[in-house]
Amino acid sequence: MAHKFPEVQGGGSLIIAWQIRGKKVVVVGGGEVAAGRILHCLNADAMVTVVAPASGLNPEVAHRVSQKQVQHIDRLFEPADIDSADMVLTAVDDPEASTRIWKLCKEKHIPVNVADVPPECDFYFGSVHRDGPLQIMVSTNGKGPRLAHAIRKYIAKFLPKQAGAAIDSVGELRVKLRRIAPGPEEGPKRMAWMTKVSDAYSFEELCSLTDEDVDNLLRFYTPGNVPPLDILFSMRDNPDLSKIDVFDGSFGFSIGV
Amino acid sequence: MAHKFPEVQGGGSLIIAWQIRGKKVVVVGGGEVAAGRILHCLNADAMVTVVAPASGLNPEVAHRVSQKQVQHIDRLFEPADIDSADMVLTAVDDPEASTRIWKLCKEKHIPVNVADVPPECDFYFGSVHRDGPLQIMVSTNGKGPRLAHAIRKYIAKFLPKQAGAAIDSVGELRVKLRRIAPGPEEGPKRMAWMTKVSDAYSFEELCSLTDEDVDNLLRFYTPGNVPPLDILFSMRDNPDLSKIDVFDGSFGFSIGV
Incomplete structure (x- = not known):
């Protein structure tokens, strides 16, 4: 049984996001x-x-x-x-x-x-990358402060440009979702759907979502689906589609024709 | 004058590496x-x-x-x-x-x-990537814990496999350097040379250094140089080269002939 749990790797620090607003x-x-x-x-x-x-x-x-x-x-x-x-x-x-x-x-x-x-x-302290709500902290546990700085820059180079904005989008999605499905009885469904969204798209894909995409995505909450990304993108600037409310989960309908 | 200092970006946390060894x-x-x-x-x-x-x-x-x-x-x-x-x-x-x-x-x-x-x-708490002495913590400041997890995995995918080992190598280099140049009067020279090393190689390059490379690199401390990476690599498994002690900083000598 032991092998299925993560092994302890000592020698690290407890990296935490300390709250000092107004402190x-x-x-x-x-x-x-x-x-x-x-x-x-x-x-x-x-x-x-x-x-x-x-x-x-x-x-x-x-x-x-x-x-x-x-x-x-x-x-x-x-x-x-x-x-x-x-x-x-x-x-x-x-x-x-x-x-x-x-x-x-x-x-x-x-x-x-x-x-x-x-x-x-x-x-x-470590070296911190900041992009809006996103903070990424690199610690070498004292082995190389300059290296922590280099690793932070290395990560910043590879991160999608919209990383911080993507987090805001997901936060916005959650807020809007609570607005269209406010009841506490909707709680489990809201959570389950948000999890579906997180699982359906990779981080890079989330980074490509626009505000319009987020609004369109919300239309899939009631049937409880999450569309493939190309379906979502096809909905951009598509006023006719905005009248369609039959998302049956098969996504077999033609978009934009 | 104001423009030359980083702008304050509020709304974040103070991300720190808390020390709880034995606590x-x-x-x-x-x-x-x-x-x-x-x-x-x-x-x-x-x-x-x-x-x-x-x-x-x-x-x-x-x-x-x-x-x-x-x-x-x-x-x-x-x-x-x-x-x-x-x-x-x-x-x-x-x-x-x-x-x-x-x-x-x-x-x-x-x-x-x-x-x-x-x-x-x-x-x-956030999502933490761990590789030996390296810890990278991703915080979305409460906007998306699942997203923090996804970003952590995204970063892990892009990091060189030897990232943790590279930090150990640099730590090892510092320890060995102190052994070959122990005096406190050597302190400023040691620090200056370590800075030169950090500046000479990118993080990816540091990740490719072997123990042998680190030992060879130390031979450049006395003249106070840091060799280009290809020179360092050429020194691998080169017993003759180990007798050469004329690193004049021009690196114009032939390696391996």
Whole structure:
């Protein structure tokens, strides 16, 4: 029986999508590494406070401060800075200060990352590809940060251009479906049909769906079918077809004649 | 000046590689979702405790219990179960119990994920590709879990077969480099050369390097060069070449004659 379950492959990390919308993240330091951390946090809608003397801010961090994208405490770190923090990220060239901050965070149970000091990190960062709702994070588990960056670029090259839009389309399909079949009693049918849709099309195919396709696709919900992609594409700009409501699942009818 | 810095793209998550080696993770529930969570945690070397009546364990969870890969508390959840937990994951069909656990974790500042209840999650899971030291996590930020799975498979299909091994090779190169050039005074030169290596080869090229190539590559450290890939490949199984120690950076010498 044992062989049918996945083998444990130790040595990895638990890769998770941390939710920091509206949460207070304190970034100690204002250099290049801090700039990267700040952008990651802003992309996740955090309220970011940067603690660093103005004289030491890198141009990107100074830009975020001047645009009021982050709060700025213009001096060196003081313990009270993290009093109400939900997360702390330090990126300063001062190992002793870093260790003090690490210990303080541990006392207060605040998740913390001390750049370049793995033992003082509750979590590591990786290289992240972003395309709308899609986020792909590459971690080499500390073996090669530059390589993580290269792999991220490699993946970005191969991903369909509409990857993020496809996810939005599927999200939109789910929302519209709930609008045309709102009842809770429809729940299982909605879920079953969405699963059918996911199984019927490959990721590349989903990436090729337009808003019009999504609307046309919804017409197959009532009979509970999912059409082959060429049928769906044939429905584009086909006003006559829009009157057809006999989708019997055989898809044997002529399209566009 | 503003245009030269990356624009903030809100709406994402902070994707991080959480470190749970040797940490106590309590999983409440023993169904299919729990099984997936447990595997994620074991792959990151956590000490996992599953709280669920034995009668309700899914076969995979029962297997992990019988193999002693996890600890098992054979009853429904009790608050004391999370007393020393570093992380709590619940996957039970009982919204009230889930909410009680969520509140308890918030009081104790323990990171928690309540399956299928986004507002009661400090973090979400995604679909993870694993190849040795390489982990690639796909998140659709809740828009389409099945789609995340499809994208993960799509990426896996395009990744070079040796992706994980390539990361190990680069890690190995760094370790061996430190052995042949150990002094701290060599630090900047080591870092500069490793950067040169990363920049000289694409990810696909790095994936094609053998252990022998890595050893041969190290011979270019002293003169501070990085050879074109064809030169490196020409050095394979070439015992005469191993006596050559005049890499002047021009690479104009004949290989294998």
